[in-house]
Amino acid sequence: MPAPERIPPRGVTPGAAAAGLLARGELTVRGRIREASNAALFCTVAHDGAEASCVYKPVAGERPLWDFPDGTLAGREVAAYEVSEATGWGLVPPTVLREGPYGEGMVQLWIEAAPEAELLALLDAEEPGPGWKAIGFAEVGEDRTALLVHADDERLRRLAVLDAVINNADRKGGHLLPAPDGRLYGIDHGVAFHAENKLRTLLWGWAGEPLPQEALCVLKGLKDALAEGGALAARLAGLITPAEADATRARVDALLASGVHPEPTGEWPAIPWPPV
Numbered sequence: 001m002p003a004p005e006r007i008p009p010r011g012v013t014p015g016a017a018a019a020g021l022l023a024r025g026e027l028t029v030r031g032r033i034r035e036a037s038n039a040a041l042f043c044t045v046a047h048d049g050a051e052a053s054c055v056y057k058p059v060a061g062e063r064p065l066w067d068f069p070d071g072t073l074a075g076r077e078v079a080a081y082e083v084s085e086a087t088g089w090g091l092v093p094p095t096v097l098r099e100g101p102y103g104e105g106m107v108q109l110w111i112e113a114a115p116e117a118e119l120l121a122l123l124d125a126e127e128p129g130p131g132w133k134a135i136g137f138a139e140v141g142e143d144r145t146a147l148l149v150h151a152d153d154e155r156l157r158r159l160a161v162l163d164a165v166i167n168n169a170d171r172k173g174g175h176l177l178p179a180p181d182g183r184l185y186g187i188d189h190g191v192a193f194h195a196e197n198k199l200r201t202l203l204w205g206w207a208g209e210p211l212p213q214e215a216l217c218v219l220k221g222l223k224d225a226l227a228e229g230g231a232l233a234a235r236l237a238g239l240i241t242p243a244e245a246d247a248t249r250a251r252v253d254a255l256l257a258s259g260v261h262p263e264p265t266g267e268w269p270a271i272p273w274p275p276v
Contacts, residue, residue: 018094021050022107027100029056038062038073038190043100045107057190058105065191067198072240073190074106079239080166080189081108083248086225086232087218089158093177093185097239111185117178119156120202120276122146133205136271148275150205154212155184160203161215164262165222165251166192171201173276193240195247197265200272206261216259222252 025047033040039061045054062073074097081095095108121132125147128134132149140146150156156176163171169191177185191198211219225232226249236245255262264270 017050018052018109019096021045021047021052022054022094022109023096023098025050027054027056027098027107029101039102041102042110043107053110055108055110056100056102056105057108058100058102060103061105062190068191068194069241074104075239076192077106077108077189079236080162080168080192082232082235082239083166083222084162084186086222087158087162088221089162089218091155091159091162091184091186092189093187108187111177111179111187113177114180119151119153119176119178119184120173121149123149128205135202135204138275148202150202152205153184156203157206157212158215159184159186160201160206160261161211161218161255162186163192163201163203164199164255165219165248167194167197167199167247167251168192169194169198169200170272171203172272172274173202193244193248195241195243198268199262199264200269202271202275204264204270207263209261211255211259211261216256219252219256223249223256226252 022045025045028044029041030044031042033042039058041056043054043056045052057074059071059074062071064070078095078097081092084090084092093109093111095106097104098107100107122138122140123146128147128149131152133152135148135150137145138148166189168189170188175186175188177187179185224230227233233245
């Protein structure tokens with residue numbers, strides 16, 4: 001099948017309008033994204049003169065995982081979007097849960113990444129230079145290692161805070177999408193919100209450092225929104241389990257109590273594999 005044409009959003013912008021289009025529009029499958037570990041279909045969605053490209057991940061195409069209940073990944077992706085929206089940072093593209101050609105699934109606005117953006121790098125050095133944060137050393141050849149670093153970028157730092165809240169177990173480099181308009185999006189949040197600590201990420205550069213004041217204000221807002229009867233708690237109901245919602249509240253409380261970015265615990269591999 002030839003590569004499908006990417007259709008720029010027409011008549012919508014990321015936000016509520018895009019989410020409405022994704023939820024109500026006619027979904028047409030254009031091709032399959034072969035690199036995805038679960039079934040991911042490239043689609044267009046159109047409604048009332050508006051049209052955009054999107055990704056559709058049907059629940060029926062999810063591969064079983066040993067540590068996550070079957071058929072729950074799509075809901076977790078939507079839950080990540082809801083938490084992102086509650087922060088006000090808009091770090092996850094508009095995402096909805098709806099029926100599609102292959103049954104219920106997650107539908108997410110397609111984001112075309114800016115190819116010139118550089119967020120990760122390998123350095124032949126012992127320490128990162130200005131503007132970079134160290135992740136760790138990686139093997140790049142026989143008897144040779146290089147320092148893996150990520151940009152010291154406030155957009156990445158916000159995403160690191162979001163990942164800590166949702167307990168993202170798979171923040172790879174390929175899941176970072178810098179858009180041409182300067183915004184940064186994170187995608188692929190199907191393995192998030194587990195009740196046990198499973199944070200795996202490339203964004204460890206701020207580990208142990210004080211959280212910015214902005215992040216603390218956002219976390220206080222999340223605490224209120226996640227409380228019983230809160231707006232976010234209501235939106236997460238049905239997307240994650242009550243135990244997972246409680247664990248999310250506990251993570252927000254822990255971040256506020258510590259005031260610092262989390263550090264690897266050693267109980268779980270800290271960096272996803274492959275890292276990109």
